[in-house]
Amino acid sequence: MVRSDARENRARILAAAREALTADGSTSMNQIAQRAGVGAGTLYRNFPTREALVLAVYQDEVTRIIGTVPGLLEKMPPLEALRHWTTDLVEAMRRKHGLGDALSPGAHQAISEQSYGPVVAAITRLLDAGKKDGSIREDADPGDFLQLTGALWRAAPGPEDRAPRMLALILDGLRAHR
Numbered sequence: 001m002v003r004s005d006a007r008e009n010r011a012r013i014l015a016a017a018r019e020a021l022t023a024d025g026s027t028s029m030n031q032i033a034q035r036a037g038v039g040a041g042t043l044y045r046n047f048p049t050r051e052a053l054v055l056a057v058y059q060d061e062v063t064r065i066i067g068t069v070p071g072l073l074e075k076m077p078p079l080e081a082l083r084h085w086t087t088d089l090v091e092a093m094r095r096k097h098g099l100g101d102a103l104s105p106g107a108h109q110a111i112s113e114q115s116y117g118p119v120v121a122a123i124t125r126l127l128d129a130g131k132k133d134g135s136i137r138e139d140a141d142p143g144d145f146l147q148l149t150g151a152l153w154r155a156a157p158g159p160e161d162r163a164p165r166m167l168a169l170i171l172d173g174l175r176a177h178r
Contacts, residue, residue: 010046012036018057022095029053051107061092062115066122078130083171085126086149089119090163093153120146130174137176145170 016036020027029050033043047053065088072081123142130136148170152163 069122079135082126090152136174140174
């Protein structure tokens with residue numbers, strides 16, 4: 001069992017690291033410890049390497065995004081829930097690319113392997129809800145959807161961000177023909 005103060009320290013470290021590394025990928029571990037209000041020993045006890053910290057930040061973000069699916073499906077129709085969820089995923093993937101400079105190729109592979117299954121399961125849940133209510137085509141495939149949306153987080157953000165228009169096209173293609 002982990003003590004509550006240890007859990008809180010870990011959560012503060014992850015939040016500080018997410019913020020710091022997204023803004024500046026070269027932020028030092030000591031700067032992250034200071035931002036989190038913990039000592040360097042506490043930081044290194046939780047995350048022995050910079051790469052371990054970056055991987056944990058990314059995994060925490062994926063877990064958060066996956067956890068939003070039930071609430072979205074309770075509040076809105078499946079196609080709209082899929083739009084909101086995908087927009088959140090795109091923003092997270094854009095942040096991941098900002099963190100990516102701190103990772104080795106092996107760590108990039110580990111991220112992909114750890115997150116692929118849970119992300120596809122979340123997409124499956126969203127698509128299945130739409131298939132059930134008749135708003136999403138029966139042949140919609142979660143792996144295809146993930147591959148198509150991969151282009152969205154590579155689109156340049158900002159005033160000329162094409163991701164929302166591209167997502168609208170993808171979602172139009174998912175609509176069931178009645």
